[in-house]
Amino acid sequence: MKKLLLASSLVLAAATSAEAITIEGGVGAWREKPSGWIEYTTSGVVSTKTHVDVKDDLHLSDKTKAFGWFKISDIPIPLIPNLKVQYTPMNFTGSGYATTTFTFGNITVLSRTRVESKLRANQFDITITYGVPFLKGATAGKVNLEWGLNVKVIDGYVRVRYLDPIRGWQEESKSATIPVPMLHLYGEVRPINLVGLSFNGNWIGYGGSDFYDLTGEVKVYPLKRLFVGLGYRYQRLKINDISDISSDLKVKGAFFEAGFTF
Numbered sequence: 001m002k003k004l005l006l007a008s009s010l011v012l013a014a015a016t017s018a019e020a021i022t023i024e025g026g027v028g029a030w031r032e033k034p035s036g037w038i039e040y041t042t043s044g045v046v047s048t049k050t051h052v053d054v055k056d057d058l059h060l061s062d063k064t065k066a067f068g069w070f071k072i073s074d075i076p077i078p079l080i081p082n083l084k085v086q087y088t089p090m091n092f093t094g095s096g097y098a099t100t101t102f103t104f105g106n107i108t109v110l111s112r113t114r115v116e117s118k119l120r121a122n123q124f125d126i127t128i129t130y131g132v133p134f135l136k137g138a139t140a141g142k143v144n145l146e147w148g149l150n151v152k153v154i155d156g157y158v159r160v161r162y163l164d165p166i167r168g169w170q171e172e173s174k175s176a177t178i179p180v181p182m183l184h185l186y187g188e189v190r191p192i193n194l195v196g197l198s199f200n201g202n203w204i205g206y207g208g209s210d211f212y213d214l215t216g217e218v219k220v221y222p223l224k225r226l227f228v229g230l231g232y233r234y235q236r237l238k239i240n241d242i243s244d245i246s247s248d249l250k251v252k253g254a255f256f257e258a259g260f261t262f
Helices: 002-020
Strands: 022-040 063-073 082-088 091-097 102-104 107-109 114-131 143-164 168-192 195-206 209-223 226-242 245-261
Touching (some): 063 091, 107 143, 107 168, 114 168, 143 209, 168 209, 168 226, 195 226
Antiparallel strands (some): 022 063, 022 245, 063 082, 082 114, 102 107, 143 168, 168 195, 195 209, 209 226
C-alpha cells in the first residue's frame, strides 16, 4: 500500500509539473533590408577605399526570409532557466556597376565596373532567461518580464566578383563563424486576453564592436493556444576587425509570424 501511495504521489507530481511547463513556438517571414558597409582588408598597402557600401557598391537587394523559434519556460525546478532557440537565415545577392573604386581583400574594383556580390549572415540563437519572481502570477499572466543571456552564432560569408575586360571575372571571398554572447531582455504586456505587446532585445558592445538585435511586436490571440503577430526587427552588426572583417551592417524590416503556446 505504501508503495502504491508513493507511486501515485510521483505520478501526480509529474503531471502537475508537466502542466506548469509552458511550450511555445512560431514561424514567420521577415522582410530583410540591408544597409551600411563591410570591409575585408589583408596585409599590404591599400591606396583606395575599403569601406564597401552594400547598396551603392555591392547593390545588395532586399529579401524576405522565413524564420522559426521554439521556447520552453516556467519549468517548476529551482534555478532551471527558460530556454529558447531560434534560426534566422540571412542571404543577400546583388549585381550592378561600381559607383566608385574600392578594394576588397586582394582585388581592386574600378569605378563603373560590372560587379556581382553575395552576403550571408545566417544566425542561430540560444537564449536562457529567468523571469522576474512572482510578477507573472501577481498580474494573472498579463505582465511578463525576463532577463538572461543570448548566444548568437553568425555563419558569415561575403563574396565580391567583378568583370575585368582582359582577364574576365575576378573574385575575392571571406567566410567566418562568429559566436556573440549578448545580454537579453524580454517583456510582454497583455492588456486584454486577445492582444499582447512584446519587446525582445539583445545587446553587447566590446572592443569597438557593437551588436544589437531588437524586436517589437503586436500579437493577437484569436484562439487560446494560437497567435498571429506583426512586428518590426532591427539588427546592427558593427564588427571591428574580427578575422580581418570590419563592418557596420544594419538589417531592418517588418515581419509576420504565427505560432502556438501550451
